[in-house]
Amino acid sequence: MGPFLDKGYHLYIDNWYISVPLIEYLHQRRTVVTGTARCDRVPKALKNLLVAKGQTSCLCEGPLLAQKFSDKKMVYMMTTVYTAHTMTRARPRRGGTEQALPVSINAYNKNMGGVDRLDQLLERYDCTRKTV
Numbered sequence: 001m002g003p004f005l006d007k008g009y010h011l012y013i014d015n016w017y018i019s020v021p022l023i024e025y026l027h028q029r030r031t032v033v034t035g036t037a038r039c040d041r042v043p044k045a046l047k048n049l050l051v052a053k054g055q056t057s058c059l060c061e062g063p064l065l066a067q068k069f070s071d072k073k074m075v076y077m078m079t080t081v082y083t084a085h086t087m088t089r090a091r092p093r094r095g096g097t098e099q100a101l102p103v104s105i106n107a108y109n110k111n112m113g114g115v116d117r118l119d120q121l122l123e124r125y126d127c128t129r130k131t132v
Helices: 020-028 103-123
Strands: 010-013 032-037 056-061 064-070 074-079 087-090 099-102
Touching: 010 103, 020 032, 020 064, 032 103, 064 099, 064 103, 074 103, 087 103, 099 103
Parallel strands: 010 032
Antiparallel strands: 032 074, 056 064, 064 074, 087 099
């Protein structure tokens, strides 16, 4: 990431790498971030908020916006670029009717699709496997 810092890029991160200290560091280096998070990496105040299906709860701490969205399961997002409670209409990947999604989740789905798909395909082909 070194040569891309301080240039105003937008970084999309999956839940394996994202953390609050990393987001704060990247914000200081003029790099905005959006990514999914695991429930143990979001601020504790957000975990305790109750959310009905299709709704979102938000917590703002400085430049960080942490969101908890209830779909089939809880989805946690952290971002430094999108605003709280801004929703958009999006169609699910497998068809169906449009549903309201937070803008941060919709942008993440559009921009991280290739990386997540590659991870799914590589999971089946473990290089440490000894036999077929």
